[in-house]
């Protein structure tokens with residue numbers, strides 16, 4: 001069976017933790033391992049923080065959009081903002097690249113997403129916004145162990 | 147500051163627990179007491195279950211819509227479905243009234259909402275759907291204790 | 293620091309923060325215990341079943357406690 005949820009929330013950093021719980025609680029239905037859960041919550045943090053800090057420059061009038069789809073053992077995440085967009089996507093995806101070194105950003109957000117997820121797709125248009133789509137198939141460790 | 151979230155999810159009963167926790171995690175930002183949090187999660191269960199079981203007759207093509215707004219110490223919840231609607235609202239709100247006695251429903255959903263929340267408003271139109279709006283102001287017990 | 297003590301004080305109006313800390317500690321211990329007995333990381337349901345919580349509540353308690361810890365660290369910095 002397919003199960004889906006869509007979420008929209010105010011672009012303020014206190015909602016990062018809320019987004020982690022919401023996605024984590026939804027994905028919990030597929031019974032991931034605690035490690036897989038941590039990985040998924042981590043990529044949610046990275047993408048949501050990017051939307052708030054980069055997309056909206058911390059303007060609380062912005063809204064962050066999040067979608068999660070579960071089908072069999074696969075989790076499909078979509079994080080979207082209607083913010084400033086990314087001019088040079090190749091540059092942005094480079095490890096350690098950050099456009100905001102003054103905020104002590106690590107420049108590792110996209111690299112972390114690529115490490116923890118099976119698929120990472122980024123669509124962005126300047127002044128329109130950015131959509132990050134992330135896919136991960138869970139390991140079914142428990143099923144194998146039984 | 148005002149903080150808002152909007153959620154939509156597939157009308158299946160396994161999402162009831164997800165909805166409870168999501169609303170709980172959002173409201174936790176106001177640091178409620180355990181009792182207040184339990185009350186809020188309980189009314190979310192009641193309203194979401196009503197949308198799934200009564201509104202959509204458990205048809206998983208339906209979607210449940212949920213909104214939460216936080217402002218100062220006040221929580222405003224809105225639970226909406228585009229289901230069959232309620233023909234006789236006065237009757238529906240009566241304690242112990244249920245249109246589905248065969249499911250062993252208690253008929254106490256609306257009564258529980260009225261007991262746990264400060265305001266309960268129900269708008270419903272046959273074949274269009276039902277919207278339940280619930281408001282609760284938290285006690286500020288912590289502030290008083292200081 | 294006084295704020296945190298008040299925060300955690302047991303005076304009948306138990307704040308979420310306190311109860312969450314207890315659940316989160318139980319989750320952490322259960323995760324360690326099950327990792328040893330199973331020889332792999334436990335799943336969310338395995339922990340939830342042992343602690344009589346829903347899987348969603350496990351996620352919430354873990355995250356809420358992580359947030360409290362970061363508030364705590366900010367205060368003591």
Ligand SMILES: Nc1ncnc2c1ncn2[C@@H]1O[C@H](COP(=O)(O)OP(=O)(O)O)[C@@H](O)[C@H]1O
Pocket residue numbers: 046050051052054055056081083084085086092093097098099100105106107108109110111130
């Ligand atoms: N949602 C977004 N909107 C606009 N720009 C973004 C967005 N996400 C990422 N970027 C750009 O991509 C860069 C790299 O992102 P990331 O790898 O997460 O590093 P960091 O967030 O530490 O800067 C950011 O510095 C920013 O310039």
Ligand SMILES: Nc1ncnc2c1ncn2[C@@H]1O[C@H](COP(=O)(O)OP(=O)(O)O)[C@@H](O)[C@H]1O
Pocket residue numbers: 192196197198200201202227229230231232238239243244245246251252253254255256257276
């Ligand atoms: N979202 C809804 N859509 C359609 N009918 C509803 C909805 N919510 C409640 N009702 C009607 O109101 C009645 C009373 O609801 P409630 O007090 O929660 O009791 P119960 O769910 O146990 O029947 C239901 O039996 C149903 O007929």
Ligand SMILES: [Mg+2]
Pocket residue numbers: 046049050105107108109110
């Ligand atoms: Mg980043």
Ligand SMILES: [Mg+2]
Pocket residue numbers: 192195196251253254255256
């Ligand atoms: Mg009911």
